[in-house]
Amino acid sequence: MKQGSLYEALFQIGTLIFVIIIVHATYVTVIRPNAELIQEQQQLMQEQNPDIVPERSVFIIVRDYEQEFCIIFFLWAVTIIGMKTQHTLRQRALLERTLVKLQDGMSILPEDSRNYARPVQALGPKEKEFLLPRALLAGLHRFQSTQNIHAVSSIIKDTCETEADRMETELSIVRYIAWAIPSIGFLGTVRGIGTALGQAYQAVAGDIAGVTQSLGVAFNSTFVALVVSIFLMFLLHQLQLQQDRLVLDCQNYCDERLIRHMQVPEKANS
Numbered sequence: 001m002k003q004g005s006l007y008e009a010l011f012q013i014g015t016l017i018f019v020i021i022i023v024h025a026t027y028v029t030v031i032r033p034n035a036e037l038i039q040e041q042q043q044l045m046q047e048q049n050p051d052i053v054p055e056r057s058v059f060i061i062v063r064d065y066e067q068e069f070c071i072i073f074f075l076w077a078v079t080i081i082g083m084k085t086q087h088t089l090r091q092r093a094l095l096e097r098t099l100v101k102l103q104d105g106m107s108i109l110p111e112d113s114r115n116y117a118r119p120v121q122a123l124g125p126k127e128k129e130f131l132l133p134r135a136l137l138a139g140l141h142r143f144q145s146t147q148n149i150h151a152v153s154s155i156i157k158d159t160c161e162t163e164a165d166r167m168e169t170e171l172s173i174v175r176y177i178a179w180a181i182p183s184i185g186f187l188g189t190v191r192g193i194g195t196a197l198g199q200a201y202q203a204v205a206g207d208i209a210g211v212t213q214s215l216g217v218a219f220n221s222t223f224v225a226l227v228v229s230i231f232l233m234f235l236l237h238q239l240q241l242q243q244d245r246l247v248l249d250c251q252n253y254c255d256e257r258l259i260r261h262m263q264v265p266e267k268a269n270s
Contacts, residue, residue, distance in 0.1 A: 008083075012173065015079040016072075023072045027063075035063035066188030066221040070181050074228045077177040081235050084170070088242045091130045095249055099123075099136060100258055107263040113144035132250045135159045139258055149262050156254045164247045171240070178232050185225020192218025 038057045062071070099120050102108070108116060117140040120133050127133060135156045142148075142155045 008170075011083060012076075012080060016076050019072055019075045019079070023068060023075065027068050031059050032063050035059040061220045062224055064188060064221060066184050066191070067224040069184050070221075070225050070228050073177045073181050073184070074232055077174050077232055078235065080174055081239050084167075085239055085242065088239070088246055091132065091246055092242075092249070094127065094130055094132045095253055098257075099133065100261075102257065102261050106261060108143070108258070108261045109263060109265065110144050110147040113140040116140060131160065131163045131246065132253060134163075135250055135254050136258060139254060143262060147264050149259065149264060152262065153255075153259055156251065156259070160247050160251050164244070167243045167247075168240075171236070174232075174236055178229060178236060181229045181232065182225050185222045185229075188221025188225070189218040192221065 035057070038059055061067070100116050101119065102116075117137055120136050120140075121128070123133055138159050139152045139156045143152045146152075
């Protein structure tokens with residue numbers, strides 16, 4: 001578990017650095033040069049014909065620093081969501097396997113728990129850390145020590161709930177990013193409006209180009225931040241749905257393929 005946490009932390013830091021390099025390089029070489037070129041062309045066209053309404057360009061909409069930060073955070077969150085989605089799908093693959101080999105009508109006695117636990121213990125180191133093997137082993141060990149089926153059900157439920165809480169906690173960084181993106185967009189709005197107010201004297205004199213450009217920064221940053229946030233929240237909720245289904249399916253797996261086969265001898269009951 002500690003190695004997994006270390007790997008996850010290194011993965012998040014590495015992907016953040018990689019995303020920053022790629023996005024900033026794209027902005028420097030592609031987005032900002034094209035945005036400046038398009039803006040110059042639009043200004044020339046408006047000088048020749050004031051009635052022309054310039055078309056909104058994607059390069060101009062996303063060219064400012066606030067939009068760059070929003071895109072960086074969005075791609076960073078997407079890589080984290082992708083990693084956790086892959087991990088969840090790998091855990092779901094175990095649900096298709098028969099880890100406790102039982103036929104219909106067969107029962108598991110407390111003294112047999114160790115034998116039925118061996119196939120689960122024979123899994124690879126990474127697979128043994130998944131939720132389903134841990135829940136099965138916890139149930140079998142508890143059954144062997146207590147000879148109480150209710151105690152088995154309780155320990156499996158507690159294991160699944162603990163895993164659900166852990167997965168919920170690990171999504172805190174993604175939730176922070178989902179909160180930070182609209183905030184960055186709002187900062188761009190404040191910066192643009194503040195700059196526009198500082199150039200109000202130029203608008204009074206008849207030159208509204210600076211005010212228009214500053215207001216464009218304000219509205220474009222908000223627009224990009226909201227659009228990005230909508231996509232990010234959709235991906236986050238899809239991941240949470242997959243994780244919740246994994247926990248419920250693991251509980252059902254243990255109920256159907258383990259607990260219902262358990263039987264306590266009458267002497268133990270008495």
